[in-house]
Amino acid sequence: MTASSADKILDGLNECQKHAVTTINGSLLVVAGPGTGKTLTIVRRIAYLVQQGVSPEHILAVTFTNRAAREMKERAEALLGGIASMLFAGTFHLLGLRIIKDIYGKEFSIFSRDEQAVLLKSLTQASARKVQQVAEKISRIKNFLEDSNKETQAIYKAYQAALSQRNAYDFDDLIRIPIEILEKNEELRKKYQDKFKHIIVDEYQDINPAQYRLLKLLAGNTPNICAVGDADQAIYAFRGADLRNFLNFEQDFPGTAMITLSENYRSTGIILDAAESVIKNNRSRIDKKLIPTRGKGARITVISVPDERAEGSAIIREIELRIGGTSRYQMEHGNVGRGGSEWSFRFSDFAVIFRTNAQATALEEGFSASGIPYQVIGRKNSAQAREIEETLAYLRSLVHDVGISEQESVETQDSKLLDPADLFNPGADAVTLMTLHMAKGLEFPVVFITGCEEGLIPCTLMKDRTDIEEERRLYYVGMTRTKNELFVLYSRRRSLYGHRLPSIPSTFLSDIPETLLQFTVVPDKVKKQKEREQLGLF
DNA sequence: ACCATATACATTTTT
């Protein structure tokens, strides 16, 4: 390759990004805060490896979500063309699937969460609730999060036998089986270590013990491994993700180089300052500061509303102010919309984020009454779930009627690894409603974080299990989704399980300096009462 | 087998 193509690969990158792209030997930890061009850096790194003569089939790029994997793959293809298909870019589970198929050379089906539950139900005759608990237990055992006890051992065995009888694996097996094989078989272990000469792991802070073990097996003793992530965005501890793997990476892989991507290309300075003022209270983190590149921006608006319905109305009012041609808002604020130069907002520029799914209902009521298009993502038993089933059924039918290629058929089976969040359609012109968890990895010009009250953020609904640092990270993730305008809302009263609770603003709000905030109060409705009084006079 | 009533319970969920 010529020098000019190397230039092209590094084109438009900042110094740290360039460094992260070109440090290809040994172990490397890239600390990539929100909006720092993480995916860009990963994709350019892949291109750089290829340009340096590494064959794409020796490159392993793993992520956690299909969404992230898809983006990585698409962008790698755009950069490298057809040869990009030779590298592995996909989720941990797809990687495991490929390894199992590669070694066993057999077809098998993957049981979804629902199929798993049905199977367990048939084995135990237990209630749906109990079945869920058992499924969770088995999952935790398979992910090395806990050991099996006498009680679970029996059902575990029966379940595994039933799976095997149906020529099936569950999601966790896709990681567990390769670990088992590679731990036992040195020859195969060597084979994969030789194959994956360069490993890139995205979102390393979210890695769980099983994934870590698999990775260690593939990496071998002298790995070229690049872990990319951000300790401040670790929000899956409850699923077994172990942040310590990230924090200890340098000791874990001796000789590690560490690069921090600091320049933030997403958010305004005020938003970054505010987010920093919240997250700096955490102890389990690598200290870092995000450098804004987009100017100071507007203050964060704190809106106090009387109840959760008013939360929706306040949001809808703000959206309506910004949608619909030459608005009063435009005259007052100038062109601060998307891109900055041209005034325009689409519904898809707005995100409404909450801690618990239960909060969606009240918000949805407001939205459906307003006529504003919206999509709620990530929720189970929704139209989206049905859509998945329909899509899967359609894909399966393709396999049997139509003669499609082996590659496609693999993709089809792999589509079992889809989940509702993957159906999030960024192209749809609709306001997106979702939990803080679902918001990770996304960005929006205007963000509303609702329910910023003690009890909800940080969420203490299950008192004994509150991880305040993780809650803080969640809030941090929420805030840093914002490009331009952030609204945080809290309700002075909230109905929770039928009880009306008086609410006080989240401590996370008081961590933000007041100079970064502006306050709006939506008063209690006194109108109706006045009307009643007037009627009473007559 | 069935319906009615009582009771327990409630976060987040990458695949």
Added chain:
DNA sequence: TGTATATGGT
């Protein structure tokens, strides 16, 4: 407050 499971009566 709503949902899902457990209980109880016919």
